[in-house]
Amino acid sequence: MSENDGTNKSGVTALIIGIAVLVCCLCLLVVGFAGYGYYTYYTYIQTAPTFTSGDPIFPVETTEPAPPTELFIPTEGPVSNETLETLSNSIVPENDVYDLACRLQGKCGISRTLTPPPAPLAVGTVQKFWLLNSDTNENFQIDAELLYVTPLTYFWAEKGTQVDQGEVKALMDTFDQEIIPTNREFFGSEWTPGVDGDPHIYVLYAGGVGSNIGGYFSSSDEYNPLVHEYSNGHELFLLSSTQPIGDDYAYSTLAHEFVHMIQFPTDRNDVSWLSEGFAELGAFLNGYDVGGADWYYVQNPDLQLNDWATNDSPDFGAHYGQSFLYVAYFLDRFGEEATKALTANPENDLASIDDTLASLDATDSQTGKALTADDVFMDWAAAMYLKDGSVGDGRYTYHNYPDAPQTTDTEAIYSCPQEPMLRDVHQYGIDYINISCAGEHTLVFTGSTAVQMLPSDPNSGRYAFATNEGNESDMTLTREFDFTNVSGDITFSFHTWYDLEEDFDYLYFEVSEDGQNWQIITTPSGTGEDPSGNSYGWGYNGATNGWMQEEIDLSQYAGKKIQVRFEYVTDAAVLGEGFLLDDVSVDAIGYQTDFETDDGGWQAAGFSRVQNILPQTFRLALIKKGSNGTTVEMLQPDASQYLEIPLSLQDGEQVTLIVSGMTRYTRNSAAYQIEIK
Structure with a gap:
């Protein structure tokens, strides 16, 4: 018998009840939006959700997800690596808004910096600021008053907004004296004195930016307003006035968004999942609980790590949790200096992880082989499932985040043999298939050998x-x-x-x-x-x-x-x-x-x-739990994506097969088949 989302009532019930509890426990403050360099903070209250199993406490209707139609195995033979190599060697230039304004709009010779103020601004100063309403995508201006000044920051509040001066002081003193030094030491410095020639960082507390926005950093504010009409021309964060300043979210938001500000002058065009993972790590390093998004992620670990969802996607919040958990694991596994090297690496996406590991001569202590981003991903997938430092050499857990949530089986098989079962998994997503069939069997894995790069052919x-x-x-x-x-x-x-x-x-x-x-x-x-x-x-x-x-x-x-x-x-x-x-x-x-x-x-x-075709590859891992303890075996199918795995289980023993697609440069999932003989 096979248990998956649509075939086992108790398993489905456990998942849905867990999600229901999650929805009740998590308070969504931010659903991010994409503007010109807008990085919004997706945050939750600090209560970690609890999950239950067993009989339903309310009626549940379930539908079985549509399975993949077939394996993608071209009849003409192995897929060429030509397009994969072309994409891996491609260099994507960063944009230069001053060059663009000159070439395309005739606005040439514009200074990249503004005239600095003659002296630090005084409390009571009133200025105009541009904001973006994410619900309507409309920009609008407000008047805001300077309420508090520290050596490194200004706190502004929209005129008419009520704030507690004691809470403002506590927040901004913490930002000035703790968060800024911590993030600078780990991630480097923001552009300072920056576009405005003033070393103070602006924190603006205002409303009207969208029904679910908690805060954002906009890189457009780092430009002269002559090249971007809605630029404020300051190093600036927005905190939404829909939430009290005294809440922990305000502190974690500043820690998160400050990482984005630091990243702006050094690696603007890196991918969102790494940028957001590091930003969440910034909040974590400052002692703020990022709980919520990570718990949300573990409910469905078949999510593509090297991708980022739009804000209307049900997976949007889970991407924050996934990227944070991966980056936190990298820090735990390789240490502070290696993680600092990764944040500073000029390559983008998974290539930056490959390059960082190569520059550090990182090797697998169990095999002696050089480590790649794919190797680390599979170790992380096992660590998320086990969270057990006694297994292997201790790599399958979080020492720096003992309260990290834990993934569970996405499917369970209780009886063998099993007829061929067609499944699919995202690239750098994870399926966990638990098998608890006593006896001698052979698990046969057959994967697609090709995948489309884009949704459309030429x-x-x-x-x-x-x-x-x-x-x-x-x-x-x-x-x-x-x-x-x-x-x-x-x-x-x-x-x-x-x-x-x-x-x-x-x-x-x-x-x-x-x-x-x-x-x-x-x-x-x-x-x-x-x-x-x-x-x-x-x-x-x-x-x-x-x-x-x-x-x-x-x-x-x-x-x-x-x-x-x-x-x-x-x-x-x-x-x-x-x-x-x-x-x-x-x-x-x-x-x-x-x-x-x-x-x-x-x-x-x-x-x-x-060409609109890439070679599809898979990585597998087999976790065995038995009377002699727990073991992890990393596996890789042959060139035809075929692998036979002998299973020998006693009563009470079980194995979990981890399956992940490993093809970069595509968002399409990978079909595979498993059979137990």
């Missing part, structure tokens, strides 16, 4: 150009076209599929006659709306419903030599799947490319010529 053939993933990035695809012998109409045609963060990330179609000054062209599709202040002009935004063809009139450039560019500019926090380009043609000069044989003469910076 418009034609096998190849297309695609943007890469990167926060606060600027990716370009550029080509020269010679129209000097053309006197008639010129139509530039291409096909595109895109999924871009709505209202915040834009892709522009541009033309330049000198390679320095660029004109954004109004395309048939696209938008001129700019609710966030992020857009530099007419651009593609949102998502297409499948592939579409665009035909752009470039007749005004007849008789000239020009450069054509696709430019993708992203903000922080949330990313769509990106932009695909295929089947480009200019009939007036006989140009046509489908990218099947080469790049068509295009110069890429952050774009990659790819």
Whole structure:
């Protein structure tokens, strides 16, 4: 018999009751939103939830999740590593808003810093500040009064907002004397004296920023307002006045958001899961309980670590918990200096973990082999399940976070043999399959050998150009076209599929006659709306419903030599799947490319010529609990993603199979099959 979410009543009941208790115990203060560099804090009350099992205390309706339809095993043989290698070698440039403002808007020569104040500001000073309402994506201005000053900070409150002066003093003195030194020592320093030339950090207490916002750091405030119209031009945090200043959330929010402020000048375009994991670690290092999101995560550990959900996703909060738990495990396993090295590593995403481990010559004490991010992930998956320092060399627990929540079985098998069962797991997600069948058996694992990179295939053939993933990035695809012998109409045609963060990330179609000054062209599709202040002009935004063809009139450039560019500019926090380009043609000069044989003469910076297929790999671990104790065995299927695992269990013994997909550069899950003979 197999027990999963839809086939065992008591198991389902335990999970649902646990979630119900979780909902009752956790007070959601923040549902983050994505603006120009907005990092919002997702926080909970400090009470850890309790979970129960057994008979239901209220009627529960359950539905079995739809299983994957089939394994993805291409009949033509092994999948090439070409696209995987292309993506791993791609460099995603950070955006430079001053360069963008000059090239695309003609705003050149703007200073990166403002004139500093002649002296520290005095209590009672009133200034205007820009805020963003996350419910409407509208920016608005308020007047705020300076209420408290420390050597390193200013505390401002929106006019008319009631605050307790004693609570303000306690919060800001703690921030000045404890949180700032702690975070600076571990993560480095923020940009100081910063854009405004004033070493004071602004903390603004105000309302109207959204129904579920507790606080945020916006990197747009780090810029001269002449290049971003809604910039406040200060190193600034927002605390929502919907919550009392004396609550622990205010302290943890400042510790969390200060890490984002520190990250801004050093590694702005790193992925959200690492940025948020480190920010949560900042709160943890200052002694604040991050409880809540981590408990939320362990209820469904099949969540992709190297991804980040939108704020309307039911998994949004769980991502905070998952990323924190992974980073906290890295700190516990490798120590403070190694974790500091990771925070400072210039690489992004999992590659930064690989690079940090390599630079430290980190090896597995049990095998003697060099460690990779994938190795650490599997050890962490086992540690989350066991939390037992007596197993192996002590790596399967948290010494620095003994109250960390613990994952449990996602499925249980009580009788063997078992017919083939089709399942799927996210890349860098985790399935825990418990098996308690006494006797001699063989567990047969068969995994997909391929996975799609994106939800859509190229418009034609096998190849297309695609943007890469990167926060606060600027990716370009550029080509020269010679129209000097053309006197008639010129139509530039291409096909595109895109999924871009709505209202915040834009892709522009541009033309330049000198390679320095660029004109954004109004395309048939696209938008001129700019609710966030992020857009530099007419651009593609949102998502297409499948592939579409665009035909752009470039007749005004007849008789000239020009450069054509696709430019993708992203903000922080949330990313769509990106932009695909295929089947480009200019009939007036006989140009046509489908990218099947080469790049068509295009110069890429952050774009990659790819196939929509990647080799799928899996990592497995087998935890055995028996009379002789607990053991952990790390396993890896062969090149065909096939593995036979002998099982020999006595009465009362059990094993747990950990399954994780291990293919980077995709958000698609991986199908696999298990059978017990």
